Amino acid sequence: MKNKEPKIIVKNLTKKFGDREILKNISFEVYDKEIFVIMGGSGSGKSTTIKHIIGLLKPTSGQIIVNGVDITNLSNEELIEIRKKMGYLFQEGALFDSLTIWENVGFYYLENTNMSPKEVFKLAQEKLKLVGLQGVEYLYPSELSGGMRKRASLARAIATNPEIVLYDEPNSGLDPVTSALIDKLVMDLRDNLGVTSVVVTHDLESAFTIADRIAMIHKGKIYAIGTPEEIKRSPDPVVQQFINRKAEGPITEELMREVIQKAKVK
Numbered sequence: 001m002k003n004k005e006p007k008i009i010v011k012n013l014t015k016k017f018g019d020r021e022i023l024k025n026i027s028f029e030v031y032d033k034e035i036f037v038i039m040g041g042s043g044s045g046k047s048t049t050i051k052h053i054i055g056l057l058k059p060t061s062g063q064i065i066v067n068g069v070d071i072t073n074l075s076n077e078e079l080i081e082i083r084k085k086m087g088y089l090f091q092e093g094a095l096f097d098s099l100t101i102w103e104n105v106g107f108y109y110l111e112n113t114n115m116s117p118k119e120v121f122k123l124a125q126e127k128l129k130l131v132g133l134q135g136v137e138y139l140y141p142s143e144l145s146g147g148m149r150k151r152a153s154l155a156r157a158i159a160t161n162p163e164i165v166l167y168d169e170p171n172s173g174l175d176p177v178t179s180a181l182i183d184k185l186v187m188d189l190r191d192n193l194g195v196t197s198v199v200v201t202h203d204l205e206s207a208f209t210i211a212d213r214i215a216m217i218h219k220g221k222i223y224a225i226g227t228p229e230e231i232k233r234s235p236d237p238v239v240q241q242f243i244n245r246k247a248e249g250p251i252t253e254e255l256m257r258e259v260i261q262k263a264k265v266k
Contacts, residue, residue, distance in 0.1 A: 010049070022220050024220040025062070087160065095153055123159065133151050167200060214228060
């Protein structure tokens, strides 16, 4: 990977909301056609990180460089051009309830191009087939299972043939079989279409299955970056507690200190 040009560079990224520092000077690179997993517990800063990569959030300080362009100071119009090469899978899918599945998948083309509905429908069918969904084009999101909605959302995310896809907790709320199917789809997009992926998850089995490399984040700091095997061998006690699902360790001790501190303030 180190011989490749990075597709995404996150450099000294810091984000504050008021007095709360959510991300603390984090840096990493994502390479072309790589599946890069950002792993950590709830509230660790995972989702905040990918929202910066697509430009939904602006950093307090630091840089986000995508395909050689620093996006942190771009205008909305310039950012839209960058986003055309990116897809985003929201944690809850974020499908439009009032639109059919094919209209959801083809939404960008219906709203922003002169393509006919017939042409967009055909494109939507092709993308739905890629994620293993056929015959659902005229259904509404409420008529699909959670796993099917997640796959339909993925079809929408890849509708514009993006170079980069960002996934926010793609396995959240799914049964083990559907979760494994989503993992396979992520890997198929890399292997068959050359997509570069950044996947945010707290699902250990998924992370170690799909990742080329993993960044372990906790409380807004990166504690380790490496291949799945390197992460498993990490000497850091925070990493080891998390990946081995231990009840006792530095994460638990930190949580207890926070509870005690809040009690003292009250």
